[in-house]
Amino acid sequence: MGVATLFAVSIIIFSSMELLPGDFGQAILGQAATEDTVAAFRRELGLDQPAIVRYGQWLTAVLQGDLGTSFSGRNASGVDRSREVVDLVAPRLRNTLFLASMAALFAIPLSLVLGISTALYRNSVYDRSISMTTLTAISFPEFFVAYILILFLSSLSSVFPSLANVDADTQFGERVYRVALPALTLTLVIVAHMMRMTRAAIINLLASPYIQMARLSGASPTEVILKHALPNAWAPIATVIAFNLAYLVVGVVVVEVVFVYPGIGQLMVDAVARRDIPVVQGCALIFAMTYILLNLIADIIGIVTNPRLLYPK
């Protein structure tokens, strides 16, 4: 099922790249493009062949585990200096995963705790103020949240740096320090969704007869929620967490740009703008795989935490 989805995704991406006007030569040369030079580019990159042939070549290579090389830097003066898509994507993907896990490390426990506690004290002043704060944070565009954080934590008080430009040699401690602001921004952006979902899932269950029974048997509200409601709420919570994790990997271009963080989002945007098809395809495959994997994990959690689903009816 997953493989079929990947195949469909690759076809969609490839054909939509074909639909975009212009090609790599024109994009690289911009205003300076002449027919001669663009034609030389097309010959060099094999863009003069029909689309179906190029897709076939790409697919055969991918099935053998070869993502190909970027269009950029090929065959300059007889020496091929283009880089493998894998070499381009890997360090960027590592950076993105690092930022995503930093954000997730803050965001997931925070939203679970907030979600459970607001369910516990629902409709109290506490519940309302938490809901208001998180919903406010999610309502602002990401770059605005980012600029506000930069203003207060970097410009006015210089607690954290405003540039998160890490490279392969950056030490772990330094890395954590540099990504603090982007991670915080992402946390603010995703907490509301997960926290509201947790709260809703638990409150939804609180109306069920078995919770009534637990209450009648004398269990405390905390006990009711942690022991009786939560286990049944894991499936929807896991789904929404998976969704937000996937977002952290594939959708943080804006945050990357504001903090100058070398993540995979910027790589894909550049590649699309320059029509660097092999890189676009590589990124798209990784993004699709991230979604499929995370959803799979969420499904597994849903099944494992709900023993009824383990047995056929």
Added chain:
Amino acid sequence: MMTKIFIEQQQKKLANGVIDRRHFMMSVLATGLAVPTVLSLADKAEAAAPNRGGLFRMGIAHGSTTDTLDSATSENHFTLINGYTFGNHLTEVSNTGELIPELAESYESSDAQRWVFNLRQGVEFHNGKTMTSEDVIASLAHHMGEDSTSAAKGLLTAVKSVTADGKNRVIFDLESANADFPYIVSDYHISIRPAGDMASGIGTGGYILQSFEPGVKTVLQRNPNYWKDGRAHFDEVELISIIDPTARQTALMNGDIDAMDRVDLKTINLFKRNPNVNILEITGTAHYTFPMRLNVDPFGDYDLRMALKHSIKRQELVDKILLGYGAVGNDHPISTANRYHNSDLPQREFDADKAAHHYKKSGHSGKIQLSASDAAFAGAVDAAQLIANSASEAGIEIEVVREPNDGYWSNVWNNDAKGWCACYWGGRPTEDWMFSAAYTNDTEWNDTAWKGTDSSKKFNSLVKEARAELSDTKRRELYYECQSLISDDGGSIVPLFNSFVSANSKAISTDKQIAANWDSDGAKCVERWWFA
């Protein structure tokens, strides 16, 4: 004469710390000058002496993951600045705007058709190889020939052959005479690299590449064997691509970087208030244009073109689109920074009566479409709206068509499907280069298709004549007339010359005059600036 040159050399050495004050005094006194004179000479040299050292970090508004170290496909300001750090060219446009020899020691021609370049001797590439004519020929060949994908290919089509005369001399034979040829080889694409290795970032420049991560950053270290006197003062350099203007400005204010290009004009007044920030502004050759294609109806009509040229409030565009950081244009592409700018030509102003008169004479009626997109230049759509507004005062109806940024240069600009659009030109250091890039009948980028009219025929022959002309006065006359022809009959509306506005921390010092050919001191700030 000899002593003067000697003294200048000694002053340079003193300024760079090659010799000390005592050594300078002794050597210059030996030429027969009096002690007080020599003392003041020493003071002068030391006052201007740039300091050596420090880590220079620069935030650059461009940079893409598809960037390479091959100068042939250098396409944005990041690759441009980057290329100038580790590479040199045969000639260079200096900070005062003159053409000076760089890797060539001198160049000469008697007929402007056969150019002899004498190479500087003993210059080493970063890999230790000594630069010879073989490397120069290979570097030039990289941009020539059918299979070249170089953006500079069009510049060198007139080169018939490049031959070596020994190890230190290269001879260019051109198809036809070109008095400005030495300017052509200063183009940022035509970097001199070791033969057989055009793309790995090995050059002869003041900095040696340590690491290059496309679209992220470049790290460089000073070249201890740099041949050029009085340049490359920083020990280490980091060029960081920071595309977001707010992020770039914040980084400079917080001290995370020492300099940046392309200040956001909308916030410049707030930005200027920061005590750490220094703004550098210079009007160069870059300009915004609105080319009308003569081969597309209704722009073939002289009166219609005149009507539109008179219906633009140029100063309003400078004030609103450039927020004052620029100058008005006079419908030709030659700026005051060029050598032969025609200052006698009366400035064209908004004139509703003249516009209405020409419009009526053209007999055209109905809407005229103007295509624009911010890919042409920041604020192009707003500028088009302002033009539509002022034209309506003269009774001319203009419909602004907003085009997608993506693919603008291939689908809108220089395309017969669109008769009139917004465009940007970085400008060129010489008149001939600018004209042959966009206005002569043999260039592919003739975005106005200005070819058939009597004026354009005259223009083409004048450009050819001026190209082969070595006399300065004669060239001035010819270029003055060229500008007048474009301004009146040409298809391009050139309302604005935009300034380059960059910023640096107050700790940075620059030469008194900075170059006007590109942003950030001719894109050579890395080798020209220093920490005060």
